[in-house]
Amino acid sequence: MPTYPPEPWHLAGQMLLSLWAVPRKDLPPLPTGVRPLAVAGRALMGAAWVRYEGDSVLRYNEVLCAVLVRDGLRPRVSITDIWVDSPPSMAGGRELWGIPKELAAFDFEPGAGRDGGVRARARTGAGELCAASFRLGGRLPGRWPVTYRVAQELEGRLxxxxxxxxxxxxxxxxxxxxxxxxxxxxxxxxxxxxSLALSDFRLTFGTRAPAPSGRTV
Structure with missing residues (x-):
């Protein structure tokens, strides 16, 4: 099994994100213990292409689907489908956080077309997974912080x-x-x-392991 960094993972890169309102009956299966955060029978589902680059602890590409859920009254995000092109990322995601990563190959065409947009494609040995094209608008002022928690099932527990x-x-x-x-x-x-472009992001995923008794870090 490939080795992977301990958590937390410090990552940087680019993300292209789309969001849909999806009927609850059309959602993928979710971890035991969470429910879709739904309004009028519809839940928010997102899909994203991500390129981890720069000084990221691992550099790789990713495409994923996720659903906005609730754990009791607490909002969470649950990743239902995800592919990466890094065996260490796949192993770490599965073993550290219960994220069901699989392997795929990726093609990106930044600046493709007259609109300066981005085209992306992912495929496995069984065939094409998905493709998308994005036309980018201008950036909003400033850098926007976001904090949330990802809820997954790991070894039978949430x-x-x-x-x-x-x-x-x-x-x-x-x-x-x-x-x-x-x-x-x-x-x-x-x-x-x-849809949104989240450009030049910096992200920390996970928590630092507690220090052994009697020691501080």
């Missing part, structure tokens, strides 16, 4: 892991394509509610 990030934010327009039979459960048959 675990939550903190995420802290800060990034430049800008609007985007996106079109997603998912071929028939793909295991990627993004609702590509409808346009997203909205």
């Amino acid at each position: 675990v939550t892991s903190p995420v802290r990030s800060r990034s430049a934010v800008g609007p985007a327009r996106a079109a997603w394509q998912v071929p028939p039979g793909s295991p990627m459960r993004v609702p590509a048959d409808r346009p997203p509610l909205f």
Whole structure:
């Protein structure tokens, strides 16, 4: 099994995110102990392409789907589908946090087309997972902080892991394509509610392990 860094992981890079309002009946299975955070029978589901680069503890590409859920009254995010092109990231995600990472190959075309947008594609040995194209707008002023917790099932129990990030934010327009039979459960048959580019983000995922008794760090 590939080795991976201990938590927390300090990461940096670029993210392209789309969000949909999805009927509860159409959601993927969720961990035991959480429920969709739904309004009028619809829950918020997101899909994102991520490139971890720069001084990230690991450098790799990723595509994922996640659902906004609640643990009691506490809002959480649960990752339902995710692929990466890094065996250490796959092993660490599964063993540290219960994130169901699989392996895939990625193609990115930054600046593709006259609009200066981004095109992305992911595939496995079984075929294409999904593709998307993004047309980017201008950035909003400042760098925007976001803090939340990811809820996953690990060894039969619900675990939550903190995420802290800060990034430049800008609007985007996106079109997603998912071929028939793909295991990627993004609702590509409808346009997203909205899409965002989270540029030059810095992110910390997970918590530092407690020091042994009698020692401080």
